[in-house]
Amino acid sequence: MSSTPTPPAGIRGAIDLSALSASSRSAPEAASAAPASAAGAPDASGLPEGLLVEVTDATFSEVMNRTLQVPAVLVIWSSAHPQTVGLAERVAGIAAGLEGRVFVVSADVQTSPAILQAFQPVIVQAFGQLTVPVTFGLLQGQPVPLFPGLPPDEEIRAVLDQLVQAAVQNGITGRVDLGPAGAAGGSGQEDELPALPPLHQEAYDAIDRGDFDGAVAAYERALAADPKDHDAELGLAQVRLMQRTSDVDPQAVRAAAAAAPEDVDAQLAVADLDVLGGHVVDAFTRLIDTVKASEGVDRDRARTHLLELFNVVGNHDERVRKGRTALMNALF
The missing domain is CATH 1.25.40 (Serine Threonine Protein Phosphatase 5, Tetratricopeptide repeat)
Structure with a gap:
């Protein structure tokens, strides 16, 4: 185990993704769910391509499946509240220093209300009330409450370090290939999974x-x-x-x-x-x-x-x- 708590059973089973089933997507939506290019130049935000993934209700299940091998950070924010708009990119900027060990998932509740609905029980249990923005770790499809609101960069960096350590302890050691624009060391290949005692x-x-x-x-x-x-x-x-x-x-x-x-x-x-x-x-x-x-x-x-x-x-x-x-x- 690690310093980031494994989600309690009451949280681990609380996510109802039935409304986010990939089988219900239209063809255009399914096409948009394809993972970002594994390697390449930075995107318009200046971040390495593949580090920050924007999701909708229709594409979220595919991203959850990716967390079986690579840990993710889910940022749930609202375009109706301007102060929350840049949080996902700020988290991704900090995650860029982790050499592809984690990728960031951005979900706007204004365009993806089912994601917020699915996570609502977890948010209330972890933080005492429904709040946006809110940030979770995703380890093998399971949510780990990280923080609500807009903490300073140093706090975010400490939490991401803990999440990566938790992932390694749980045998989740894959990486996102950030390409030449990303941090050195991201090979895009999964590390060999160590056997647990x-x-x-x-x-x-x-x-x-x-x-x-x-x-x-x-x-x-x-x-x-x-x-x-x-x-x-x-x-x-x-x-x-x-x-x-x-x-x-x-x-x-x-x-x-x-x-x-x-x-x-x-x-x-x-x-x-x-x-x-x-x-x-x-x-x-x-x-x-x-x-x-x-x-x-x-x-x-x-x-x-x-x-x-x-x-x-x-x-x-x-x-x-x-x-x-x-x-x-x-x-x-």
Whole structure:
């Protein structure tokens, strides 16, 4: 596993693509769905051709199939809101530095309303409300909530780095051929897919079935066999996050936390939702404030929960490093 959480079962099965079936396309629409040229000069945006793919309701399923081998970033925006228009190109500009390891998918809800409809349950579960623009990772056809709104470039870059790491850990190592205009190293050929350790594969299979208990057991056995198995440690933390958030009502949880700031359980629950939705700094800040405001058993629970969320994000992440420093200051 990696620092980008694998989509919980409640999210993984929430995308209804029946309205986006490729079989329902007209002939002109089907022709427009053909992938961009594998190599060539930059397009009109100045980006390498093939890096940024614009989709419609009719062509989206084909793009989802491409994510079986190459991870993608889906940017859902609205031409009715001018401030969102350039987000996909901005994300693609940052993705250009990743040497074809990820491509960007642009969906305008004004011309592709079914895409927004299909993702609506995921958006609400991850971010607490329906919001546009919103950005997802797509790994093997499964959505990974990344961020809502218009974050600064440095935050986008950090999230894309995490998405690529998650893809590699899941054996998704293909690349888009960006041609001579793209970053060096994009060969257009799929890298050989590494085999997962048996217990890791068992955990992934259990997650796909929605069997969180089975995934936890597999990761725990992996750690018992090798206490230095950091991927298993990350995976275990992420599965436990899935367990805690799979059946929650995000709006109810956030309302409870706002109404009772002293309720440690409510603050822990909102922190989980924030990490799941990509609001990592918000989650860390909330729990550090809870540590400061509580004492005794409650304080230790908040501290322990924060340490587990550090594991979910990954110790390599700069936000975790800063979070650990802030926690130390809060404790001492």
